[in-house]
Amino acid sequence: MNVQVLNKKKKKKINVRRALFIAGMLAIPLIQFGIFFVYVNINSILLTFRVVDPITGTYGWGLDNYQDFFYRFTEYPDYKDAIFNSLMFGLNDLLLVLISLVLAYFFFKRIPGTQFFRIIFFLPSIISIVIYTMAYSLMFKAGSGPINVLITSLGGEEPDWLLDENLARMLVMIYCLWVGTGYNILIFGGAMANINTEVIEYAKLDGVGMFRELFQVILPMIWPTLSVAFIGSVTTVFTLFIQVKLIVGDSFGTPRTIAFLINDNVMSNQEKAATIGIIFTVVATPVILLVRKLIDYVGKKFGY
Amino acid sequence: MKKAKRKHNSRSYLLTKREKIILGIVFVLLLIYALSLIFPFFFLLMNSFKDEVEYFYDSTGFPKTPTFENYITLFSGYKVGTGIGDGEATIGEMFWNSISLAVVETVTSMFFTCCAAYVLAKYKFPGNKFLYTFVIVSSVVPTIAAISATYRLMSDIQLIGTFIGMIIMNCGAFTGGFLYIHSYFKSIPWSFAESAMIDGASDFKIFFRIMIPMAKNGILTFTILRFLGFWNEYWIPYLFYPNHPTLGVGLTLLKAEAVNTGSYTMLFAAMIVAIVPILIFYAIFQKQLLSNTIDGGLK
Structure with missing residues (x-):
């Protein structure tokens, strides 16, 4: 009887210690998560209903921020332009995935110098985006940028890269392709390297050419990696802004995106920033989920 | 190691002549692309050894009289x-x-x-x-x-x-x-x-x-x-x-x-x-x- 009581006591003591251990390990992570995810996201919804009087600084509650958003959306071109620019960058990201996929296929074929390419292609992931965007925009600097020097030496006229919105957008799109291609080649190439070589050999012996090999043999096998990249392209529509900010800056010809509008107002008008953010979150969530479903459907339908 | 070698060989020995030519072209393209990723830093390095006047007049050439002045200024408490x-x-x-x-x-x-x-x-x-x-x-x-x-x-x-x-x-x-x-x-x-x-x-x-x-x-x-x-x-x-x-x-x-x-x-x-x-x-x-x-x- 005494032994039983002692065992029970010992077990209880261990359970209490374990509970304390679990609580101790989770306490700070949960408090941080509660504040910086749960509270912040709830507050970002509340902020959209907060109306600040610009003269007195006092605030009340209402739908004014939403009214302002829809008024601006219908009467001014900036929000529509932002959606257009964001969609263009999303499509550009899709193009990036496709270019990288084709190049990764050849990379997978083990062209000479694979190790050299791996090291160089990973550089944009290592070096700060500030340095890469700065170095890139210096290539197009009026008067001294090598690209501009090349254009003028060929008898052309220096373009106003940063003043014309179309050119500025193109500049940012080329940048995204430039830094993203190498990294995606490595990711897709890594996925292709995991494919069983016998599958490729059988296909080859059956007389399958490069095109069919890529789209009918390899693509189904790397579909999960590819689907992550496709979803990334959709996410880009709602999140890309830092490249625009660092390459073009904030001027008349800046191709502003949805995320640019949000982040541009973070310091000065959090209510406005939150309203734009919430409205586009409401749009983004079903779009992303739909794309996920669509990708899964395509994967299943075509045996991917 | 042997497995890796086999992997490598298995991917290349089955290539036709046409495919090898395509791979050659892609290799050149990737090489140009790889060099483009490091060229801007070469440009920065080269011009960091010039003074402002030389950079203004000749930004794409090698520095004629290389100077460490920019680095010295930078490390001597430039704010x-x-x-x-x-x-x-x-x-x-x-x-x-x-x-x-x-x-x-x-x-x-x-x-x-x-x-x-x-x-x-x-x-x-x-x-x-x-x-x-x-x-x-x-x-x-x-x-x-x-x-x-x-x-x-x-x-x-x-x-x-x-x-x-x-x-x-x-x-x-x-x-x-x-x-x-x-x-x-x-x-x-x-x-x-x-x-x-x-x-x-x-x-x-x-x-x-x-x-x-x-x-x-x-x-x-x-x-x-x-x-x-x-x-x-x-x-x-x-x-x-x-x-x-x-x-x-x-x-x-x-x-x-x-x-x-x-x-x-x-x-x-x-x-x-x-x-x-x-x-x-x-x-x-x-x-x-x-x-x-x-x-x-x-x-």
Whole structure:
């Protein structure tokens, strides 16, 4: 009887210690998560209903921020332009995935110098985006940028890269392709390297050419990696802004995106920033989920 | 090794002549592309040894009379305005701001990630499944509006511009890599812990002495990735730590100054100085980074 009581006591003591251990390990992570995810996201919804009087600084509650958003959306071109620019960058990201996929296929074929390419292609992931965007925009600097020097030496006229919105957008799109291609080649190439070589050999012996090999043999096998990249392209529509900010800056010809509008107002008008953010979150969530479903459907339908 | 060789051969010996020509063309294209990725830094390096006049008249040529003046000025306490009051910062201070933030943010966030991931992976308790599901859902839902509410919160509790504020904000456990580390711990057999328990080891001891060393490869990879992420971060320090510019923020300040004064060659020198530590870091951890991120298929 005494032994039983002692065992029970010992077990209880261990359970209490374990509970304390679990609580101790989770306490700070949960408090941080509660504040910086749960509270912040709830507050970002509340902020959209907060109306600040610009003269007195006092605030009340209402739908004014939403009214302002829809008024601006219908009467001014900036929000529509932002959606257009964001969609263009999303499509550009899709193009990036496709270019990288084709190049990764050849990379997978083990062209000479694979190790050299791996090291160089990973550089944009290592070096700060500030340095890469700065170095890139210096290539197009009026008067001294090598690209501009090349254009003028060929008898052309220096373009106003940063003043014309179309050119500025193109500049940012080329940048995204430039830094993203190498990294995606490595990711897709890594996925292709995991494919069983016998599958490729059988296909080859059956007389399958490069095109069919890529789209009918390899693509189904790397579909999960590819689907992550496709979803990334959709996410880009709602999140890309830092490249625009660092390459073009904030001027008349800046191709502003949805995320640019949000982040541009973070310091000065959090209510406005939150309203734009919430409205586009409401749009983004079903779009992303739909794309996920669509990708899964395509994967299943075509045996991917 | 033999397997790798076989893999390599099996992919090349079956190629037709036409396919080999296509591969040759792609090789040339990739080579041009690879060189384009490093050319801007060669351009920066070359011009960092010129004075402003020489850069103005000949930006694409090699320096005629190479000078270290830009580097000397940079390291002799040259200050750039932070744009916050009369605030100024030297390149040394920017380095310190970057390294101190990146190290402390990486250590704290990785520590809490390991704690939370381990407990959720290995212990059964009420709410475990709910918490895990909630974390997964939270990583899927786009939270593009959260930045404004975060700024409001940090502003209200007066933590903007403070080191502790940056750490509190960035020490989150459930960020990138949490699910991977969770699965690393999940894959470690519990029998190791049971044996240790019989020997009288406490839960803490099991975590620190057995589980952490067993998951060290995964933890190291995400520690490196997180460090790089924090080191290269621009927008968060710009918004929340403006009075203490990190290297990224400092470079944009230097660029703004160069646009006004024409001191571009100094900006180039600063950019080269900012790249060097990360290249050394890359040289040390290159194998770890490439094998665990690319070959492991992380994205």
